[in-house]
Each structure stands twice: as C-alpha cells, then as structure tokens.
C-alpha cells in the first residue's frame with residue numbers, strides 16, 4: 431500500500447490542503463498579470479502553492495501560459511540569462527521548428543546554439559556568446575514579452591529562490607537592468623519567491639532598491655491545525671486506517687504545523703499503525719524522525735560557536751531579555767554587542783527568525799533535538815566533570 435502523505439516533493443491534488451485564500455489571491459494576480467512576491471520560511475509550501483494556483487488558472491484560462499524557473503543553482507548573471515532564455519522558450523513552444531524560429535526572430539543579435547536531445551520528449555539546452563549577452567541582455571529580458579504580445583497570449587514567469595540574485599556580482603546594477611525591462615511588460619507577469627526573508631525584504635521593500643514596489647508582497651503563513659487535522663484524518667481514511675482528531679492534533683503540535691514535517695510525521699505514524707493510529711504510534715514515529723535527523727543536526731551544531739549554541743539554549747528556555755547582564759552571564763554570551771552578532775549569524779544561517787522581540791526556530795525538529803538530546807547530554811557531561819573533580 432502506498433503512503434497517503436507526500437514530503438520532499440511538491441504537494442498537489444489530494445496531497446494538497448487548504449490555502450484557499452492564497453490560491454484565490456494568486457490565481458487572480460496571475461490572470462491579471464499582477465506581479466507577486468511570495469516570502470515564507472523553507473518548506474512551508476511556496477512552490478506547492480504556486481503550482482496549485484497555476485494549475486487552477488490553466489483550467490479556466492487557456493490563453494495563459496506559465497514558465498517555472500528555479501534559481502537554486504544559479505550563481506551568476508550568465509547562468510541566469512541562459513536559464514531564462516531556455517525556460518521561456520520551453521514555455522512558448524514544445525516544437526523544434528517553432529523554437530528555432532523564435533530564436534531566429536527574437537534572439538537575432540545573440541544567435542544562441544540550441545542542442546536537442548535525440549529523444550523528442552526530452553529537453554533542449556542552449557548556449558550563447560556570453561560576452562555579447564552581457565553587453566546586450568535586452569533580447570533575452572524582453573523575449574517573453576515580445577513573443578507573448580506577437581502571439582497574443584499571457585505568460586506568467588515564476589522564479590523560485592529569487593533571493594540568489596543578491597549574491598551575483600554587482601547585484602544592484604543587475605536588478606536595475608531586470609526591473610527596467612520587466613516593468614514595461616504588458617503580456618507577462620512575474621511571480622518571484624524565496625525563503626530568505628531578510629534578503630527578499632531588502633530587495634523588494636527598501637526604497638533605495640530597484641525592485642521597490644515591484645508587486646504585491648505575500649507572506650505565507652503556516653497552515654493551521656484546523657485544516658491539518660481533517661486532512662490527516664482523511665488521508666488515513668483513504669487507505670482504510672483510522673486516526674482520531676486528538677491524535678492527528680498531536681502530529682500538528684509536535685511539528686508546530688510545519689508543512690513538511692506534518693506530512694513526514696503523519697507518514698511515519700501511518701507506517702507504524704496497523705488499523706488505528708494511537709498517540710504512542712505518533713510519539714514513536716517522532717522519536718524515529720528525530721534520530722534520523724540526528725546526524726544532520728549534529729553537524730549543524732558542530733558548525734556553531736559556543737556562544738551561538740548558548741544563545742539557542744537561552745531561547746529554548748524562553749529567555750527574552752538578552753540585553754540584561756544576568757542573561758548574558760548565565761548563558762555566557764560575552765557582551766551585548768556580541769549578542770547582536772550572534773543573532774545576525776543565526777538568522778543568516780537560517781536557524782532562527784526574529785520579528786520584534788519574537789525569536790522562532792525555523793526548523794521545529796532542530797529545537798526538539800537540541801533540547802531533548804544535545805543540551806541534556808551537555809549538562810550530563812558538565813555534571814560528571816564537576817563530580818569527578820570533587
């Protein structure tokens with residue numbers, strides 16, 4: 431029997447739950463070609479949401495096409511142009527002759543080399559004279575608009591991990607270039623998304639940045655327990671298994687409603703249970719999951735400084751007054767200037783998120799692992815040392 435849960439892949443059809451409001455909003459923006467920026471921490475469901483909304487729109491509007499670009503591995507401007515040209519062409523046509531025609535008509539200055547694989551169902555790749563592209567990227571940046579307007583359809587370009595542009599050489603000049611082209615497009619809309627909140631906010635909400643006011647910013651929230659519980663019950667039922675609302679609620683509490691972990695823990699609990707899932711199957715599944723993640727968390731913790739680890743411990747203990755002498759001394763955090771540096775480092779490592787006085791672990795399982803294993807072992811070792819030295 432196949433698992434009724436999905437994790438590590440985009441959630442779609444029966445694996446996708448809720449997000450009704452967000453799907454509605456995004457579908458409207460897609461159809462109206464309103465540029466949208468989506469920001470949420472890792473694995474809360476950005477990509478799944480964008481795909482779901484695109485799917486809904488394509489069902490009702492045959493005149494709209496989508497182009498999906500993932501910048502995960504993109505580190506330079508050249509790589510970006512190459513990927514953009516390639517993916518836009520794929521979205522515009524799947525026919526060899528048409529792709530060659532588009533390239534001849536709309537990329538005439540660059541003249542890209544297009545290599546097709548012998549398998550007609552398979553992709554093609556593109557290579558270009560990069561010196562020429564860098565001098566005149568206009569043709570690539572306007573390719574989508576030119577083709578969409580001449581063929582009279584709408585195109586939405588969805589770019590995942592957009593924050594990577596901040597790491598390019600001369601990122602602001604590059605953003606200026608993009609913005610100056612994209613803002614003139616009438617038949618193309620952009621949906622840009624990613625998980626690095628601070629970097630994205632810097633790009634999209636700083637007055638001095640080229641992408642300021644580029645489009646609507648949507649902060650994706652977690653899916654609430656109210657929606658997860660019926661989803662989990664229904665997914666169990668789809669395979670003839672039973673779980674009560676309380677036990678399904680336990681899955682949500684342990685994972686703090688983190689989309690990926692809700693699905694993953696539900697999967698392990700489902701595997702553990704024969705016909706009915708009881709709370710102990712969930713807690714056993716939770717232990718298994720923590721142990722599986724142990725190796726990863728151990729190396730992550732090894733890469734942190736002592737004061738960063740101490741700061742995490744203070745956060746887990748519910749401390750808030752990090753500028754107070756007492757907290758700084760108790761947790762050995764150095765000085766208050768050091769506390770600021772620790773916070774910055776942990777935010778940039780995507781371990782915590784800070785909004786106002788709230789500090790949140792981005793990975794709830796890491797928080798559990800630290801308090802359940804790491805800090806316990808550390809205090810055990812410290813106590814042993816004290817005993818032995820007496």
Ligand SMILES: Nc1ncnc2c1ncn2[C@@H]1O[C@H](COP(=O)(O)OP(=O)(O)OP(=O)(O)O)[C@@H](O)[C@H]1O
Nearest residue numbers: 437438446447472473474475476477478689690693
């Ligand atoms: N609407 C949803 N319904 C059910 N499960 C979901 C939903 N959205 C996300 N998930 C779960 O969360 C996981 C991560 O989703 P997704 O890849 O869409 O997130 P993401 O924010 O794009 O992640 P990343 O930051 O890694 O790109 C999915 O594999 C799935 O298990």
Ligand SMILES: [Mg+2]
Nearest residue numbers: 476477478590
């Ligand atoms: Mg994603």
